Amino acid sequence: MEKPNNQPSLEMFQTVINTLPFCVFWKDKNSVGLGCNQALAEVAGLNSPDEYIGKTDYDLPWTRAEADFFRECDQRVIQSNQAELNIIESQKQADGHIAWLETSKIPLLDSNGDVIGILGAFHDITERKKAEDTNISNQKLETLAALSAGLAHDFNHILSMILGSSQLAAMKIEKGCDAKDLIKYLDRIDKATEKASKLTEKFMSYSKQGEITKTIFNNSEMIEDVISFIQPSIKSPILHKNSFVNSLLYADINQINQVLNNLIINASQASSNTETIMVNVRSYNIDTLDENDLNPGSYIAISVKDKGIGMSDECQRSIFKPYFTTKDSGNGLGLSSCVSIVENHNGCIKVESSLGIGSIFTVYLPIYLAI
Numbered sequence: 565m566e567k568p569n570n571q572p573s574l575e576m577f578q579t580v581i582n583t584l585p586f587c588v589f590w591k592d593k594n595s596v597g598l599g600c601n602q603a604l605a606e607v608a609g610l611n612s613p614d615e616y617i618g619k620t621d622y623d624l625p626w627t628r629a630e631a632d633f634f635r636e637c638d639q640r641v642i643q644s645n646q647a648e649l650n651i652i653e654s655q656k657q658a659d660g661h662i663a664w665l666e667t668s669k670i671p672l673l674d675s676n677g678d679v680i681g682i683l684g685a686f687h688d689i690t691e692r693k694k695a696e697d698t699n700i701s702n703q704k705l706e707t708l709a710a711l712s713a714g715l716a717h718d719f720n721h722i723l724s725m726i727l728g729s730s731q732l733a734a735m736k737i738e739k740g741c742d743a744k745d746l747i748k749y750l751d752r753i754d755k756a757t758e759k760a761s762k763l764t765e766k767f768m769s770y771s772k773q774g775e776i777t778k779t780i781f782n783n784s785e786m787i788e789d790v791i792s793f794i795q796p797s798i799k800s801p802i803l804h805k806n807s808f809v810n811s812l813l814y815a816d817i818n819q820i821n822q823v824l825n826n827l828i829i830n831a832s833q834a835s836s837n838t839e840t841i842m843v844n845v846r847s848y849n850i851d852t853l854d855e856n857d858l859n860p861g862s863y864i865a866i867s868v869k870d871k872g873i874g875m876s877d878e879c880q881r882s883i884f885k886p887y888f889t890t891k892d893s894g895n896g897l898g899l900s901s902c903v904s905i906v907e908n909h910n911g912c913i914k915v916e917s918s919l920g921i922g923s924i925f926t927v928y929l930p931i932y933l934a935i
């Protein structure tokens with residue numbers, strides 16, 4: 565008697581994936597489409613899933629930059645044989661609107677366990693992202709209000725220094741003192757004004773963080789640029805090791821520059837002249853919600869490591885607060901502005917430090933893409 569065939573038919577399989585409430589696709593090793601479900605065919609403007617077969621991302625409505633990014637992710641997953649999960653990315657769809665997606669890609673294996681392509685799935689998170697962006701803006705306003713209060717306090721202090729010195733200078737002039745005796749008062753006014761101007765600059769750059777201008781750039785080139793800009797002004801040699809060379813970031817390059825700048829300057833201020841500062845870049849995958857409240861997904865981790873004075877546990881608890889400083893000439897605004905920038909990019913900063921041994925500051929940024 566003939567055995568009943570319990571294997572699901574191809575039609576049954578297509579029916580099942582068409583019923584799933586998200587877009588599913590699979591591609592070969594060269595990122596050429598092998599199949600997809602109805603939901604993906606619709607956002608791609610195809611008449612049926614069959615039309616996806618043989619197409620690449622460049623044949624679909626996505627922008628070129630998006631297609632480059634999708635392909636780059638595919639190739640990383642294929643070559644590393646490791647999944648990349650919950651990547652937040654944008655996609656220009658067939659109806660012309662730009663959707664925000666949360667995408668996961670896993671290696672597609674044959675029966676021998678060899679990688680033959682990738683399997684991907686995504687769902688639309690545009691509404692959720694809008695709500696998150698509004699929430700971030702509100703948090704930023706609260707931080708700015710706290711900063712303004714601190715700034716007003718510091719400015720008052722500076723103004724009273726200027727006022728006091730000019731009143732003393734006026735009294736000396738009335739008493740008919742020599743011009744050279746006035747120099748120290750003028751000097752004090754000069755220094756106070758300089759301090760006020762530096763404070764204003766920092767505050768301006770802090771408040772400008774509201775105006776994020778994101779572009780796509782190569783993380784490796786960006787880090788090299790920052791290092792070659794800072795190295796002439798500090799004595800500690802900076803070494804750069806990058807195991808995630810070709811990755812693109814979608815972020816505000818000036819702001820990420822500023823973050824690295826602050827971390828490297830802090831590292832050099834904590835180090836003696838000959839101690840090397842290491843800038844290390846690697847990829848980092850999070851499967852479940854982690855201790856830093858980062859969403860599961862694929863991240864780039866940029867760390868700045870020094871062998872400097874390190875920090876006590878108590879100091880570490882305060883370093884991200886605006887105006888916390890242990891330096892005579894510090895404003896205590898560097899790290900608080902770094903946190904604000906990185907959180908605006910949905911990332912986080914982690915610190916590990918031991919007194920007398922050194923510190924490591926690691927910046928985690930999601931792998932992002934937008935048009």
Ligand SMILES: Nc1ncnc2c1ncn2[C@@H]1O[C@H](COP(=O)(O)OP(=O)(O)OP(=O)(O)O)[C@@H](O)[C@H]1O
Binds near residue numbers: 879883888
């Ligand atoms: N790499 C480091 N090693 C040791 N201590 C550090 C390091 N980075 C930061 N700190 C501590 O954190 C404090 C706050 O740093 P932050 O960059 O916010 O302000 P700052 O460097 O003091 O002043 P500025 O506003 O000029 O940056 C520092 O004063 C220092 O005590």
Ligand SMILES: [Mg+2]
Binds near residue numbers: 826829830898899
């Ligand atoms: Mg600093």
